[in-house]
Amino acid sequence: MAAIRVADSVPPPDSTRIEALVRAEQVRALHEKLAIAQATVFLNSFVVVLVVWERSTPYRLLSWLAFIWLIACARVFAAFRYHRSTLEPGDAARWEWTFTSGAALNGMGWGLSPLLLAGGTPVAYLMFLAFVLAGMTAGAALSNASHQPAFVGFAIPALVPVTALFLSAGDRLGLGMAVMLVVYGSAVTAVSRSGGRALAEATRLRFRNADLAERLATSAAELERRVIERTSELEASVLREREAERQLVNSVRLASLGTLSAAVAHEVNSPLASVSANLNFVRQEFTRAATNPDVHSAMVAALDDAATGLERVKKIVRYLNDTSRVHLRAVTEPVDLHATLDLSIGIVERAIHARAVLVREYSAAPPVIAGHTCLVQVFLNLLHITSESIPDGGSAAHRIRVGTRSDPSTRQVAVVIEDTGCMPAGSQLERTWPPSLTAQPFHDGNGLELSICKDLLARCGGHLDVHSRDGAGTTFTVWLNAVEREQAR
Incomplete structure (x- = not known):
């Protein structure tokens, strides 16, 4: 102007x-x-x-x-x-x-x-x-x-x-x-x-x-008229920029959900294949079950394995259903942090094992006040970013550590997700969210995934710290408020 x-x-x-x-x-x-x-x-x-x-x-x-x-x-x-x-x-x-x-x-x-x-x-x-x-x-x-x-x-x-x-x-x-x-x-x-x-x-x-x-x-x-005119133009530009930003965030979220859906499809296919194989086995061996106790035991084991796979599929489908409505709900409630982490890790665990060794280091932590689906979305985004920063083919040489710790003095609980990937150097980035933090191309949307994480955590009173070390990995620290004793009761 x-x-x-x-x-x-x-x-x-x-x-x-x-x-x-x-x-x-x-x-x-x-x-x-x-x-x-x-x-x-x-x-x-x-x-x-x-x-x-x-x-x-x-x-x-x-x-x-x-x-x-x-x-x-x-x-x-x-x-x-x-x-x-x-x-x-x-x-x-x-x-x-x-x-x-x-x-x-x-x-x-x-x-x-x-x-x-x-x-x-x-x-x-x-x-x-x-x-x-x-x-x-x-x-x-x-x-x-x-x-x-x-x-x-x-x-x-x-x-x-x-x-x-x-x-x-x-x-x-x-x-x-x-x-x-x-x-x-x-x-x-x-x-x-x-x-x-x-x-x-x-x-x-x-x-x-x-x-x-x-x-x-x-x-x-005349100057006042021009200032009013320029102010109107600026306000219209800001509104257009905000609308474009909202549409971009929605696009990245949809892309993130697409990536998640691909991972979930892979996770669903495995138990479904197991269920299908077990059912075929039961069908073939059903006639021999009455005369052979060993076959009967194998059929029972196959049915149990199929039931376990079906429960896993139901859990994944239920999560997808919740995640699709994450922006429609702003409910905060006491959440079991470790159970939420286990659910998130379980969804992408196979993809993580293909790139790195996953290490859980949980310490005693009280329930946190947050939205369950929001936390799952945050943890999945961070786990996706950390796994994408690690190159394929070297799973034994890399680590992804997921740990928790609590600070009784501030009544806060920290979730630390640390990797040994190859992100570019950067100091504390909790205020500035670049378009792409990792070495992946811009269209992967990793930087905007961080922005989504920040927005989701802000809804439940939390925040995210990021620290990157040149060639030595990145540490994400999610800070959440612990539930007061009266609320826990």
Whole structure:
């Protein structure tokens, strides 16, 4: 499954869209401050008219005042339309042009204010107008900082005429005032430009953060969807793997039962052949039995031998019947361990004798709590694995030892099945069950037989230890829980 990286799932920022949003926000800032700015225009223009009323004609003053107020009203109306409009980021250019035009007309109107004064007006009035214009320029630097063309459109026509009048005076005072106005205008312009840049950068950063948060949220939702999708795929894969494992275990169990059935068939054929021979003998000698006591005794012995063979066949058939239902029953009960071992060994004893010498080393052991058929299946699988690890033709040179021992301190009983076969080297393998522990091919299923043994023992509280020695055989130790004294009673 491919790795999911967050960096790959977050799309790059849309710089063009962000810049359009920044421009629209700058236009909005211009119009939000316009109402206060125009209120100062109304107030300052009225004060100027009152101050210079006696130094100019009423017609000139009222005409100028009407021009200033008309522009202010037009700008307020434009701002009202702006706030009532359905705005799109692409409309910013139109509203910037409208605002800048109004600022330029306003600056021209204030630039004409020194011309209201009649000739020979004292310098004090001119300095008063310069002070008003400087204040209006400072206000424009703040309210128009988000759009520098609007500030420049107001400041230049507002300050240039009064600066020119001071220069035309021809004295030091006029020259000094002109220089100060130029320095003041330059400083205010620099401050307004710096403030405008800071405002634009802050706005840009805010929109970038918002855009990043939106993209991260979208990416998180997409990542969550992909994680859920991959988790569903993984769960489906695990279910398929478990089903395949279950089918494989069932296949190996069926193969194991097939191998067992072949061995049992061989075991059944022997007593059946004996029964058939004995019955034929009885049939042939029946007529001589009345006159020959020796023949009569031989017939009785043959019948006894046939009965023994039939009992063995019945026992093997009963075991097969129980084994076929081993996975359908999970009954645990007190089990005679040695009797169970003898039954298991008896089924495969002929196959074992063809490869090795079987040695029983039983010690006193209490009954164990387990399932009888489960234990028989476990012991048969282990005996099959040990016998298969020993090559044919050397039965006198190899041993298969089956022993028991008990540990009173832990109330556990151990069944040890040890061989001298040729399994590959391996240390404690009770946690890892390889596909094939023995030297036999994989399709023999020996490793999965061990897995089946582990599963069967787990049902009755037992476990299996495996220790393999390179070229010197393998030891299987089955640990089972002894029956408590109260249960044994």
